[in-house]
Amino acid sequence: MATVALDPALPQTIREAFAHIGTVSAPTIADFKVMVLVEAASETLYRRTAEGTDHAGVIELLHANGREEMLHARRVSDVIGLLGGGDFPAPAAPDNPYLANGGFPFSPVTPDALRKLSVGEFDGEALYERWAATIDHPAAADLLRANGREEVDHGNRLLQAAALLEA
Ligand SMILES: [Fe+2]
Ligand SMILES: [Fe+2]
Numbered sequence: 051m052a053t054v055a056l057d058p059a060l061p062q063t064i065r066e067a068f069a070h071i072g073t074v075s076a077p078t079i080a081d082f083k084v085m086v087l088v089e090a091a092s093e094t095l096y097r098r099t100a101e102g103t104d105h106a107g108v109i110e111l112l113h114a115n116g117r118e119e120m121l122h123a124r125r126v127s128d129v130i131g132l133l134g135g136g137d138f139p140a141p142a143a144p145d146n147p148y149l150a151n152g153g154f155p156f157s158p159v160t161p162d163a164l165r166k167l168s169v170g171e172f173d174g175e176a177l178y179e180r181w182a183a184t185i186d187h188p189a190a191a192d193l194l195r196a197n198g199r200e201e202v203d204h205g206n207r208l209l210q211a212a213a214l215l216e217a
Contacts (some may be wrong), residue, residue, distance in 0.1 A: 099155040178194045
């Protein structure tokens with residue numbers, strides 16, 4: 051698969067994409083596509099983040115979050131299909147335009163930084179709930195809510211990782 055072509059109307063970098071999705075309350079198909087790319091890229095960003103520590107338990111928690119972000123990308127891709135938006139599969143890292151520069155760590159691996167990162171994950175649940183509430187398709191809404199519930203798990207894993215670093 052070649053790198054996914056990025057519509058010029060969509061955010062062109064992952065930082066812009068993160069900023070954009072946080073402002074969306076009633077998502078369009080284009081917004082869901084951005085979310086697929088952001089979630090898929092997040093697996094790599096969690097891997098990069100995990101490179102910031104030698105603590106095996108913390109690495110495992112960060113990788114667990116990362117693996118689930120790719121699952122989230124696949125669910126959002128399914129949502130696009132259910133809503134009639136066509137085929138938009140979650141890309142592997144080399145094909146993801148938001149990883150064109152190789153990606154970066156979400157944050158340093160320190161207790162404070164991980165706690166701060168957890169806030170973004172907990173906000174992710176609220177975002178998915180909002181999105182689920184605006185779409186008139188129960189099965190698609192269920193997929194979004196499943197992602198939202200797991201964002202809470204991600205936030206809790208980050209808090210757990212912060213505690214491990216302080217143990
Ligand atoms: Fe996610
Ligand atoms: Fe997450």
